[in-house]
Amino acid sequence: VDTQGNATFKRLPTNQLVEALQLGIQYSVGGLEATPAHDVLYQDFLTVEIIHFPKGGRTTPKATPPHRFNDFTIRSYAPVAFRHFREKFNIKPEDYLSSICKPFRELKNPGASGSLFYLTSDDEFIIKTVQKREAEFLKTLLPGYYMNVTQNQRTLLPKFFGLYCYQVTEFLRRNKNGSGDNKNIRITVMNNLIPSHIQMHxxxxxxxxxxxxxxxxxxxxxxxxxxxxxxxxxxxxxxxxxxxxxxxxxxxxxxxxxxxxxxxxxxxxxxxxxxxxxxxxxxxxxxxxxxxxxxxxxxxxxxxxxxxxxxxxxxxxxxxxxxxxxxxxxxxxxxxxxxxxxxxxxxxxxxxxxxxxxxxxxxxxxxxxxxxxxxxxxxxxxxxxxxxxxxxxxxxxxxxxxxxxxxxxxxxxxxx
Ligand code: ATP
Ligand code: CA
Ligand code: CA
Missing domain, CATH: 3.30.810.10 (2-Layer Sandwich)
Structure with missing residues (x-):
């Protein structure tokens, strides 16, 4: 919590993180619609889409809206591969977007890791911040995880629907050689296991x-x-x-x-x-x-x-x-x-x-x-x-x- 009483994470107000993520996902998923679906190639696991969101918005190469925060960057990891995972679980792009773009509910994390947890308002998705090594690990896991999901959808393993990274652009510029890592916030989108409209005793x-x-x-x-x-x-x-x-x-x-x-x-x-x-x-x-x-x-x-x-x-x-x-x-x-x-x-x-x-x-x-x-x-x-x-x-x-x-x-x- 900062001096004005706002919740923060790595000194970033959490409402800013949520809105930035929502803008990033909207842009990334929306942009994908232009790319027709094709078989996932190995390269698709390695792709990182980097999207800059200048404060005043921009019109080229693709428009981003103006916003009330500092310039920031969202990285969307393996967007095409994740689109395929979502398709496998019958999540249509418009459904994913409408879930993600409504306000989230913050969950109190009983874990010791200090991760933030959010639930989408339709109760479908959990948004969890993860550590750098966890995000790196998920990236290396993706091809094998993909192989498993395509062979067997009946599983109790977590379903990952997206991996993103938030970064304050100013920081990125000053730390070209990566020393600014603690300003990166990595976020996974997963399935929610606990329906909130059913009372859990x-x-x-x-x-x-x-x-x-x-x-x-x-x-x-x-x-x-x-x-x-x-x-x-x-x-x-x-x-x-x-x-x-x-x-x-x-x-x-x-x-x-x-x-x-x-x-x-x-x-x-x-x-x-x-x-x-x-x-x-x-x-x-x-x-x-x-x-x-x-x-x-x-x-x-x-x-x-x-x-x-x-x-x-x-x-x-x-x-x-x-x-x-x-x-x-x-x-x-x-x-x-x-x-x-x-x-x-x-x-x-x-x-x-x-x-x-x-x-x-x-x-x-x-x-x-x-x-x-x-x-x-x-x-x-x-x-x-x-x-x-x-x-x-x-x-x-x-x-x-x-x-x-x-x-x-x-x-x-x-x-x-
Ligand atoms: P730690 O590493 O300290 O165990 P963590 O921050 O990695 O904690 P998790 O262990 O992933 O957090 O989850 C903590 C709690 O959040 C779980 O015990 C559970 O109550 C809730 N939770 C986690 N994932 C889900 C999910 N997919 N659906 C519903 N609830 C979840
Ligand atoms: Ca745990
Ligand atoms: Ca953990």
Whole structure:
């Protein structure tokens, strides 16, 4: 926060960052429409479109509007490749633009990295600032990521729809040889996993590690905290029950995704779970309580609904079975994964893998050496990627998700 009380990031007022980004994306995506779609070439991953936005605007080579900030520059990385990713997920250019060009909502980041998070007002996209090494890593990841996405769209991996960099032009001029790097702000556009019009009664960021994996005091005080591994084990000592088909579909998707992450030596990623408690229409006190806490989704006008380019159920290639289908049509459309607590509360889960731009090679080796002498090596979250992936999956499919025991009937009631 600066002296006038405005929010800042790297000393830049954040509203300026948002507007600059919106102008940049508008220009870049709009400009692409002139280039007819073609197959993505390897070169397309390496292209950087550099767009200058002088304060007074310009008319050549292509017009940019005047604006109220200092001159700035937006770099749009691999614009043609990202256009192709967006097409793969059925995001039309006009939809992307209309999502991006409306005001964003800032999200409070529970992470330690200090990244800024924004949500587009239609709830579809998350805008996250990333560090230089993360942006560099994403660039090297793109061709392989592209290959994976074209082979398999059913994935819980984050979907990246754009990578941009904001720079104050004045600074660029003074630091031709790159020393002004701390004035660059790198931004990714990704899919939003947690629909904001569905009440999330619980939210977990899980890694499969127990070392320091508990939400801190500050997080606990929040209205809707993001809990961690140890908190999960406390809240759900018997895990969450999934139908056996759903369990298998989820496990298969995560296994496949983890294989991709491991192949890029990625680690430190998390499994994000938003938990919605479905309201139940019975008279038991427990369920009445659940009902009163449920959201009044049906009261929302249809315009507040997301277009949703993919739902959790679609991502794991599962379909609702009759007994699992939400009564509420609006809830059904969001495609949350049906689950049960061991005491019979019906849940819908919104899930995905997040924070994947951390590569082992880039910085973890030393840290591991330091931390493993402090504690038993299996409990820390900084380890080798293949070990990380194995522990991650083991935690998810032994501790977090469970297959129903025979005592659970199809209708979700506990027998005997
Ligand atoms: P750190 O590196 O300290 O873990 P970070 O700044 O890299 O933090 P992330 O781990 O990516 O941040 O995300 C932090 C939190 O933001 C998550 O726990 C989750 O609550 C929320 N979040 C992140 N990505 C998404 C997404 N795609 N959809 C919805 N919520 C998200
Ligand atoms: Ca994280
Ligand atoms: Ca991170």
């Amino acid at each position: 619980e939210k977990y960021d899980l890694k499969g590690s127990t070392f320091k994996r508990r939400a801190n005091i500050e997080e606990r005080r929040k209205e809707s905290p993001t809990w961690k591994d140890l908190d999960f084990m406390e809240h759900h000592p018997n895990g969450l029950l999934l139908d056996s088909d759903t369990f298998a579909a989820l496990a298969k998707t995560v296994e496949r995704d983890c294989r991709v992450l491991e192949s890029f030596h990625i680690m430190d990623y998390s499994f994000l779970i938003g938990v919605h408690h479905a309201s139940v229409h019975t008279d038991s006190p427990r369920e009445r309580r659940a009902e009163s806490g449920a959201s009044n989704d049906s009261a929302l006008p249809p315009s507040a609904l997301r277009r949703m380019y993919s739902t959790p159920m679609a991502n794991i290639q599962a379909e609702f079975e009759e007994h699992n289908k939400p009564d509420d049509d609006h809830l059904a459309k969001t495609g949350g994964i049906p689950a049960l607590t061991t005491d019979g509360q019906r849940l819908y889960l919104y899930v995905g893998i997040i924070d994947i731009l951390q590569s082992y090679q880039l910085r973890k080796r030393l840290e591991h050496r330091v931390k493993s002498v402090i504690t038993d090596g299996s409990q820390i979250s900084v380890t080798h990627p293949s070990y990380y992936s194995e522990r991650f999956q083991k935690f998810l499919f032994n501790t977090v998700f469970r297959k129903p025991s025979p005592r659970l009937s199809k209708s979700g009631t506990i027998i005997g």
